[in-house]
Ligand SMILES: Nc1ncnc2c1ncn2[C@@H]1O[C@H](COP(=O)(O)OP(=O)(O)O)[C@@H](O)[C@H]1O
């Protein structure tokens with residue numbers, strides 16, 4: 001508790017990754033997925049992460065999200081070092097629950113909860129009264145254009161609707177860091193751009209630092225900064241920074 005409280009006070013200073021390495025397995029079959037990654041994301045910034053399949057994008061997000069343990073390097077969330085050749089935080093579950101919003105390639109909704117409760121569950125677990133948690137959920141469902149499905153069960157939704165509900169769930173606790181792995185893959189162009197607009201609004205409004213892994217050509221031009229990962233290392237490449245509503249079909 002005390003550890004994550006400390007992050008609370010300082011988390012609005014973004015993400016920093018220095019010399020991050022990850023080796024899977026050992027001996028002859030070891031795979032060096034990350035060979036020394038450096039990356040920084042300021043609060044309020046949405047940064048793109050691109051790279052060929054197998055280049056280490058998901059590995060990087062999983063390390064940063066404390067889902068897997070790196071092999072070496074340093075990761076800082078705000079002024080708080082969470083990893084420095086070893087975890088510097090004991091309660092990794094609290095870190096994941098309170099500080100990091102994940103959007104995965106597959107939505108992973110809870111099948112026996114309706115759409116609203118899938119999104120409201122996290123604020124409820126964080127101690128919000130049920131009515132307040134539900135109204136926070138509905139607000140985001142509205143912004144993501146799925147409020148009309150609020151009482152539906154996940155199995156009744158299309159793939160795109162499920163993904164938008166999963167995005168609402170990642171945003172609902174206003175985490176200081178959002179990690180999104182191919183969040184717009186199942187969405188059409190207009191909805192993909194709407195998701196990017198919501199992430200940008202979220203970043204600006206709450207000083208959230210956001211990393212979006214993507215191959216999606218619809219959204220790549222929207223990033224002002226892009227990191228490319230190749231052979232286990234990151235390189236910054238120029239982003240175009242074309243606003244996601246430049247197409248004139250803004251909401
Ligand atoms: N659990 C694992 N065990 C062993 N190797 C893995 C594991 N997960 C990923 N890898 C390997 O690490 C490399 C990077 O994978 P990944 O991070 O999934 O890449 P990307 O997301 O860019 O496609 C690949 O060579 C992949 O085969």
Ligand SMILES: [Mg+2]
Nearest residue numbers: 057058059181
């Ligand atoms: Mg991947």
